[in-house]
Amino acid sequence: MGSIPDLETPSHTSRISTVVPATPRGDQNGEFQLTYMDLLMKLHYIRPVYFFPPEAVQGLTISDFKKPMFMLLDTYSHVSGRIRRSESGRPFIKCNDAGVRIAEAYSDKTLKDWFHENGLYSVDGMVHDHVLGPHLSFSPLVFVKFTWFKCGGLSIGLSWAHVLGDAFSAFNFMTKWSQILSGHIPPKSLHKPNNLTEPAEFPQYSITENPISIKKARVIGEYWLGANDNDVATHSFHFTSKQLQQYLLTSYTTKTKTKTSYFEVISAMLLKYIAQIRGEFGPKVVTICTSNISNREENEFPNNGLVLSKFEADLASDISDLARLIAEKKIVENHIMKKLVERDEGKEDFIVYGANLTFVDLEEAEIIYGVKLNGHKPVMANCTFRGVGDEGVVLVLPAPPEDNGDGRIVTVSLPEKELHQLKDKIGEEWSIV
Structure with a gap:
């Protein structure tokens, strides 16, 4: 498809x-x-x-x-x-x-x-x-x-x-x-960023080893678009700051001093939900996609400053442990991807989002509400990705500013049948449609 x-x-x-x-x-x-x-x-x-x-x-x-x-x-x-x-x-x-x-x-x-x-x-x-x-x-x-x-x-x-x-x-x-x-003078030039995707240290892989976070893609004709085996649909859930705080107080036990973000908690929770939906075919390895937003400058040149990591999930863990492990145990794979792409001169086609179940951390992207018309911010802003593979993608974005700045919009793209089941599950447990 x-x-x-x-x-x-x-x-x-x-x-x-x-x-x-x-x-x-x-x-x-x-x-x-x-x-x-x-x-x-x-x-x-x-x-x-x-x-x-x-x-x-x-x-x-x-x-x-x-x-x-x-x-x-x-x-x-x-x-x-x-x-x-x-x-x-x-x-x-x-x-x-x-x-x-x-x-x-x-x-x-x-x-x-x-x-x-x-x-x-x-x-x-x-x-x-x-x-x-x-x-x-x-x-x-x-x-x-x-x-x-x-x-x-x-x-x-x-x-x-x-x-x-x-x-x-x-x-x-x-x-x-x-x-x-609104009348501001545009910058004359943009800052070229340093390489944001290369951590100071990373494990040693052989160039012959394929990274888990991506897979080779079948493209549709002469288009830069991967082919799917299933129809992938998208839905967004709004978790309010009040709901998330209440969830942390009642369901999330702090077993270590590791500080986990809403992104890690939401990722752990949805990983458990989707694993239950898929049963024995549930995700054993997922991709965590992050970006060091604190290193970015105001007038920075557009770049793919992404860090792609694999995370081998122990689905027997509870949500608090999973969130902690996502924070501590994910393994960066950018370096082996660089070798793979450069060796082929970029001619090979790959899928990243949806090669595995992929969680994308955009919760610090308050800049999505930086667009203003006549001094007004948007009443709602959201984001989806096109070209998502069959394993699906989860985007965690900031909620509208009126939600005390602490809510999250969680935009999920999954095969249609799985998405319907996830909507039912979140509806039952969170009363969110």
């Missing part, structure tokens, strides 16, 4: 246009070389969505939204480029000012009606469903979709090719766009 985007009839889309950098590069077109982690993530796409009430967009037009993008792309010039291949076959980005795509859409529903019918945290239809291919040299790396609602509200959906950078980079791109919209 697996599906390519329906580019012909996206729901309610009326117009697609292109925005290019404000300053043409002319003969100075450059090449942006992709890192091993960029190439490892090339079959995945990051899709954040922001919903704004009518008062946030009063007086703003599509022309107003496009103008900051011209200036932003002067700084993020490679984002408006296109994929090329070197003589060896290794992909790179040609910075040719081909631009990003802007999609305009209209809904005959109010925001209230849309949330009532689709759920408060659903993003279905709010992102232009794009993937790279079949002609890579013509495929935009970014789509931004603006959907106007009948009430005057607005959603902004970003489809960001993961080859450009991780979720923090995607969120930061949209935050910078909104800052320019």
